[in-house]
Amino acid sequence: MFLASVGAPESQRQHQRLPMDPLCTASSGPRKKRPKQVGASMASPPHDIKFQNLVLFILEKKMGTTRRNFLMELARRKGFRVENELSDSVTHIVAENNSGSEVLKWLQVQNIRASSELELLDVSWLIESMGAGKPVEITGKHQLVVKTDYSATPNAGFQKTPPLAVKKISQYACQRKTTLNNYNHIFTDAFEILAENSEFKENEVSYVTFMRAASVLKSLPFTIISMKDTQGIPCLGDKVKCVIEEIIEDGESSEVKAVLNDERYQSFKLFTSVFGVGLKTSEKWFRMGFRSLSKITSDKTLKFTKMQKAGFLYYEDLVSCVTRAEAEAVGVLVKEAVWAFLPDAFITMTGGFRRGKKIGHDVDFLITSPGSAEDEEQLLPKVINLWEKKGLLLYYDLVESTFEKFKLPSRQVDTLDHFQKCFLILKLHHQRVDSGRSNQQEGKTWKAIRVDLVMCPYENRAFALLGWTGSRQFERDIRRYATHERKMMLDNHALYDKTKRVFLKAESEEEIFAHLGLDYIEPWERNA
Secondary structure (H helix, E strand, O other): OOOOOOOOOHHHHHHHOOOOHHHHOOOOOOOOOOOOOOOOOOOOOOOOOOOOOOEEEEOOOOOOHHHHHHHHHHHHHOOOEEOOOOOOOOOEEEEOOOOHHHHHHHHHHOOOOOOOOOEEEEHHHHHHHHHHOOOOOOOOOOEOOOOOOOOOOHHHOOOOOOOOOOOOOOOOHHHOOEOOOOOOHHHHHHHHHHHHHHHHOOOHHHHHHHHHHHHHHHOOOOOOOOHHHHOOOOOOOHHHHHHHHHHHHHOOOHHHHHHHOOHHHHHHHHHOOOOOOOHHHHHHHHHOOOOOHHHHHHOOOOOOOHHHHHHHHOHHHHHOOEEHHHHHHHHHHHHHHHHHHOOOOEEEEOHHHHOOOOEEOOEEEEEEOOOOHHHHHHHHHHHHHHHHHOOOEEEEEEEOOOOOOOOOOOOOOOOOOOOEEEEEEEEEEHHHOOOOOHHHHHOOOEEEEEEEEEEOOHHHHHHHHHHHHOOHHHHHHHHHHHHHHHOEEEOOOOEEEOOOOEEOOOOOHHHHHHHOOOOOOOHHHEOO
């Protein structure tokens, strides 16, 4: 949603402006108001439109005619569709030096009422998108916040406001519906940075504190505007509230700013972006004085694991986001290979893509079959061999199953399961994907994609599917809920009732929720 966060601070926007000073200067003098023209056509020469589902309108208010015209023409040359006038087809309004409230007020003056799907964005998003040659992901720093007057009528704007009687919010993510519509990006982004820094320092308590705070704020159907809005919301301790209050007052957190400028955090963030590099290796490299990947790869004394070598070799591809189109193309490869050996296998894409995300860092698949256990055990080695022969396999690490039937679920909320797994890097040819072929311009016809395959017994498929769908915080909380509220133990393998001393069977995720006494939450509502 466009109301999730304030735009980039003015000091940042100054650096994001394009060169050519005359074009960055707002024109002076009165301007005539332009009437709304539904479906208005563009007056400039036609350009090829690359992004059909995105229609821009650039607001002249506080920007000036000259700069607006320059940005409109440049955006069109980059393949964006830009309307001269505001029309019903517009999906994104781009503004400069305007808050979301100011843009909404301008729309009201024009007697224009837009849908709640309309994105209100800072010009920094457009500039970044033009630099990337495609629309970049919209984050909290790009979105314009609307500071709503809670005494006003609910139809005064698009901002969802706290209801008069807020329903009691659970401390458990498994009792909250959390979609991808995050109204509190400015806070959740801050807490995720603080949580990541705590994880780098192996401070579990702080990590959990910040992640729970981010999780509960993501579930709210309104934007937090004042500290009054935090009343009655769980998981917001004193330290968390101090951060929220500072962001409300100053637009940013000094603690987050310090973390982002911290050399250790920056180094760990960089090192762990390499496939196969964890916290221990990052700590070692940092203590050795390394601060860049180029210095690490050029050092002859360092020895890398097979996984790390692959991580460095395909770094540029692996560090870039995997699109849904790419994930679906990988899905076709997986199904073709698996069904060649096990035609009755069920294959499900899990992880963030099952939760409705448009981009991710890898693609996870759960595979199960009602056939024999022997067929299941032999499947992944056969698939690996097939891809190797086809020249599609760039790296693999096969982890054999250590699964034991009727073993009690783990008490640890983050414990990995014992199913047979294969961590791979596959070569995905661009011709298999409908979009995103930028690498072909450089003569490269494929992209390295991280893929995880998990093979689980048929009778355990519901528990494995629940566990591998995520999100991480949702899984932590549903296991914590099972333990503390239901006297049960849950993991990716099974659900055990400690009171009755019996394993509870489930053919679907819905049955697991029912055993736990929970309302079923759809996968796209688990983005905690």
